[in-house]
Amino acid sequence: MAKVLLVDDAAFMRMRCAKVLTKLGHTVVEAENGLQALDVFDKEQPELTLLDITMPEMDGIEALKAIKARAPQAKVAMVSAMGQQSMVLEAIKSGAADFVLKPFDEERLVAAVSKLLAA
Amino acid sequence: MTGQPLTFDATPEEMVIFLSEAEEQMELLSQDLLRLEHEGDANSELLQEIFRAAHTLKGSSGAIGHQRMARLTHAIETVLDQVRHHLLPVTTQMIDLLLQGVDALRVLLDEVTTLVESDIAIDDLCQALNALAAPATEGAANPVPATSPEGFANPSRGVQPPAAAPGTPPVPVPVAVPQAPLWRVEVQIAESCLLPSVRALQVLLAAANMGEVVKSDPTGEVVESGKVTAGSTLTLWLKPGISGDIAEQIRAAVGNILEVTVSAVTPEGDIAPSAAPADADDASGELWRVTVAINERCPLPAARALQVVLACGAAGTVRASEPTLEAIEAGQANACREVTVWLARSGSAAETLAALRAEVERIPEVTVTDVTADAVDAAPVSSPEGFVFPSREVQPPAGVTVAHLAPAGQSIPAGVPGAHLAPALQPVPTTMPGAQSAPAPSTPTPAKAAEHPEGGAANGASATHAPRMVRIDVERLDALMNLVGELVIDRTRLARIANKVSQHSGDAAMAEELTETCRHLARISDDLQDEVMRSRMLPIESVFSKFPRLVRDLAQKVGKKIDFIVEGKDTELDRSVAEQIGDPIIHLLRNSIDHGIEPEEKRLAAGKSETGQVRLAARHEENQIVIDVEDDGRGIDAEVIKQKAVSKGIISAEAAARMGEREALDLIFAPGFSTAEQISDISGRGVGMDIVRTNVERLNGSITVETEVGQGTRFTVRLPLTLAIIRALLIDVAGQTFAIPLTSVVEALRIERDKLRSVNGHEAIELRGEVLPLMRLRDIFAEELAAGQQENAERAQRQFVVAVRWGDRRGGLIVDALIGEQEIVIKPLGNLFRAAHGISGGAVLGDGQVAPILDIPALIKHIISAERGVGVAA
Known part of the structure; x- marks a missing residue:
């Protein structure tokens, strides 16, 4: 089972995602903004990072770029709300492997995470 | 329903x-x-913060399935997003609508707790918000999703284009890419142009209105990133979607834009304009048409389409795609369910298939439906120029099928085993004009992250929110407080018993154990007491936070412009006081806005700014909380008050004649008094001030008014703060601990005895060039302090001086020792210092000891009067 870094400024969203992931048997580490995410990323070396886009301090796009700069192989998926298409496009150009749209159902998150981890 | x-x-x-x-x-x-209404949209941090708030709210409400809330927050977010991008100006009407939105959100949020649908209707509100946002969506620099012009909007479109059915002969040009003459448009951007990128973008947008811009130099991306220089040339290739004299229409539309000149509009047939890829091998290689279907359940097909084109770019050289990258990025492929890529690549069909599988099949929700060899010149004109191909960091997952591989138009049946077809993949160089290498290396500093303690990432977040989580009835806190009191008394008794046991019992070990347990219990109960006390305190912000909105609404209602200033939001006060102080302050604010501030024209006539100022300020003054409500309005005329009071029969004319100004002003607090000409629904029916005073006095507080006709009025409410926690410097004088509120402390110094000077017979020191008059606390509290201990410290070579201030007055207090800073809980005074001058209250320290709190204003007055020799009131 894998270690997944969950980055979202909303504790509620983290809690919800974490529940799904731990149920799958994954270990979840969390961060509440991009800067913190980099810190946790360095320390924990997660196999997969789920990045929210809109966050204070450092947003998801910046964090993605920073993560890919330090670990080009890192698997990163963006968690985005509807209406953030241009951001998602930018994220994909910057090396995001996938994206999950909020609000997501459990099934969808599980599918995305499983596929990314299997890759 | x-x-x-x-x-x-x-x-x-x-x-x-x-x-x-x-x-x-x-x-x-x-x-x-x-704040937005007040400050406008210049503060980008504010714009981001407010957008994030709406955005987070939308995400969370959607996640719990609160559709109405998600819908409304979406509408709010959309407006805020446009404000954030300066596409919409901030207007009063907009703020009105958004505030209404927040009000409605509160109702909707309540539904989460009540689990019953409220009767609030949000349709109109959403519509109004959308209408507000709508005008800016057209021609926006950051295009919002629009329906694809080429039929991709229909998601029911088959996965397999008819032209690419197995066994059919190669069709050079797919249906999805209609042939149209291509026009090359060359535009000169003026040397004098100040914002060349904006002009270039206008040109591209104007062209996009007339058809599809298949390519431009510089690319749309370069233009949007603001890198166009003045005096440069912009060339674009347009596939027109218009009829008639195309050249003329292009000239007219583009020529309309300021600071640009159309230098050429020429038809170009279907030649790929300077699209020669950097990789010559690939360019001369075979051209493959790759068709990829996007799963209909995919929520964001444009992103998948982008991934597909980029992935193909890693397997070969993308000569063209449908939709084009520009179209995808411009939001014109939002309902796209199929992507066709013309890929130049040398190598066998098997290698091509393998390369494609490796790259494309790792993308979720897409299926490669067809790969066909195409004539090189059959590709529609398009270019992947300027786009970044990500490094191929992710391994392809299994499970995506390549339906067909058809070199030279001959289909290969599905299920070709990929394994033996897949030789090692060579990354294809994709160095293209304007392309940057994938993820730009940056060295983010994790400095800020260090603010979060170890493990804070996982747990700190909940800690951030925890203090706001629980609501407790004050009565429950009171009960808790009483129980803690009981506990403290028992603790003291237990300590006494432990003491006795250790003296009389022969079992020393057991006595020691008991004493140790008592000590531990004492520590725990102290902490408990502290926590309970603290839990009762809250910043007055919790009361003040609703006022800006209230003032705004009132001001709007009475048609006055009000500048509302709030100070001292952090001032802490006891919960019970906080809960009851709101209404009196509201009354005072209403009074200021309704009666205090004059109508605009009167203010202008009086030479004042048309905007009235209302100031609400809170502060601690010793063990009181002081709240000012001040306006720069017309002031209160004591004579007018007297007349009104007489006419209302509150006082007699005789009494009025005898009355001084202060007494007259006091009349406004009399029951049934109101100076308003008419009863207004804002300030009520003349019971306002009466009720304010009653409420304040019930809290053992007081209210006073100061006013000057034509200048303004200030109401000052003073409330006791029986349980305030303040930070204090603890000092020692003759073995007694005293507390000095930290707000009054300038600095603490240790000075050599010989630095003491005598100024007019009084001790003083020089502190940074200024004479600081001193006072010995031992002298002041001589009566209260044990006299016997005095001598030794008096003779000490070094002295400690605490410099304190009261307003702009300063003085120094000579003390025996500095103990340190501590948070103290202000308590009513005990017997010891009850009558002492210079003491404002008592503080309970961590060890249960009571320390008197020094009354700094009184002490400074004392120093000043002593200096002047006006007599000392010790």
Whole structure:
């Protein structure tokens, strides 16, 4: 089972995602903004990072770029709300492997995470 | 329908987090909206913050399945997003609507707790918000999703284009890419142009209105990133979607744009304009047409389409794609369910298939449906120029099928085993003009992250929100407080018993154990007491936060412009006081806005700014909380008050004649008195001030008024703060600990005895060039302090001086020792110092000891009067 870094400024969203992931048997580490995410990323070396886009301090796009700069192989998926298409496009150009749209159902998150981890 | 029972998708535990976060975001929203109205849209941090609040709220409400809330927050977010990008100006009407939105959100949030649908209708509101946002969506620099012009909008479109059916002969040009003459448009951007990128963007947008811009130099991306220089040439290739004299229409539309000149409009047939890829091998290689279907359930097909084109770019050289990258990025492929890529690549069919599989099949929700060899010149004109191909960091997952591989138009049946077809993949160089290498290396500093303690990432977040999570009835806190009191008394008794046991019992070990347990219990109960006391305190912000909105609404209602200033929001006060102080302050604010501030024309006539100022300020003054409500309005004329009071029969004419100004002003607090010409629905019916005073006095407080006709009025409410926690410097004088409120402390010094000077017979030191008059606390409290201990410290070579201030007055207190800073809980005074001058209250210290709190204003007055020799009141 894998270690997944969950980055979202909303504790509620983290809690919800974490529940799904731990149920799958994954270990979840969390961060509440991009800067913190980099810190946790360095320390924990997660196999997969789920990045929210809109966050204070450092947003998801910046964090993605920073993560890919330090670990080009890192698997990163963006968690985005509807209406953030241009951001998602930018994220994909910057090396995001996938994206999950909020609000997501459990099934969808599980599918995305499983596929990314299997890759 | 109203009254419907509701269910939400969240566990009780999640719900607690949801509610606390939602409330936090709403509070932030309403505060920031007022700031936005006040400050305008120049503060980008504010714009980001307010957008984030709406955005987070939308995400969370959607996640619990609160559709109405998600819909409304979406509408709010859309407006804020446009404001954030300066596409919409901030107007009063906009703020009105957004505030209404927040009000409605509060009602909707309540539904989460009541689980019953409220009767609030949000359709009109959403519509109004959308209407507000709509005008800017057209021609916006950051295009919002639009329907694809080429039929991709229909998601029911088959996965397999008819032209690419197995066994059919190669069709050089897919149906999705209609042939159209291509026009080359060359535009010169003026040397004098100040914002060349904006002009270039206008040109591209104007061209896009007339058809499809298949390529441009510089690319749209370069233009949007603002890198166009003045005096440069912009060339674009347009596939027109218009009829008639195309050249003329292009000239007319583009020529309309300021600071640009159309230098050429020429038809170019279907030649790929300077699209020669850097990789010559690939360019001369075979051209493959790759068709990829996007799963119909995919929520964001444009992103998948982008991934497909980029992935193909890693397997070969993308000569063209449908939709084009520009179209995808411009939001014109939002309903696209199929992507066709013309890929130049040398190598066999098997290698091509393998390369494609490796690259494309790792993308979720897409299926490669067809790969066909195409004539090189059959590709539609397009270019992947300027786009970044990500490094191929992710391994392809299994499970995506390549349906067909058809070199030279001959289909290969599905299920070709990929394994033996897949030789090692060589990364294809994709160095193209304007392309940057994938993820730009940056060295982010994790400095800020260090602010979060170890493990804070996982747990700190909940800690951030925890203090806001629980609501407790004050009565419960009172009960808790009483229980803690009981505990402290028992603790003391237990300590005494332990003492006795250790003296009389022969079992020393057991006595020691008992004493140790008592000590531990003492520590715990101290902490408990501290926590309970602290839990009763809260910043007055919790009371003040709703006022800016209230003032705004009132001002709007009476048609006055008000500048509302709030100070001292951090001032802490006891919960019980906080809960009751709101209404009196509201009354005072209403009074200021309704009666105090004059109508605009009167203000202008009086030479004042048309905008009235209302100031609300809170501060601690010793063990009181002092709240000022001040306006720069017309002031209160004591004579007018007297006349009114007489006419209303509150006082007799004789009494009025004898009355001084202060007494007259006091009349405004008399029951049934109002100076308003008419009863207004804002200030009520003349019972306002009466009630204010009653409420304040019930809290053992007082209210005073100061006014000057034509200048303004200030109401000052003073309330006791029986349980305030303040930070204090603890000092020692003759073995007695005293507390000095830290707000009064300038600095603490240790000075050599010989630095003491005598100025007019009084001790003083020089502190940074100024004479600081001194006073010995031993002298002041000589009566209260044990006299016997005095001598030794008096003779000490070094002295400690605490420099204190009161307003702009300063003085120094000579003390025996500095103990340190501590948070203290202000308590009513005990017997010892009850009558002492220079003491304002008592503080309970950590060890249960009571320390007198020094009354710094009184002491400074004392120093000053002593200096002047006006007599000392010790």
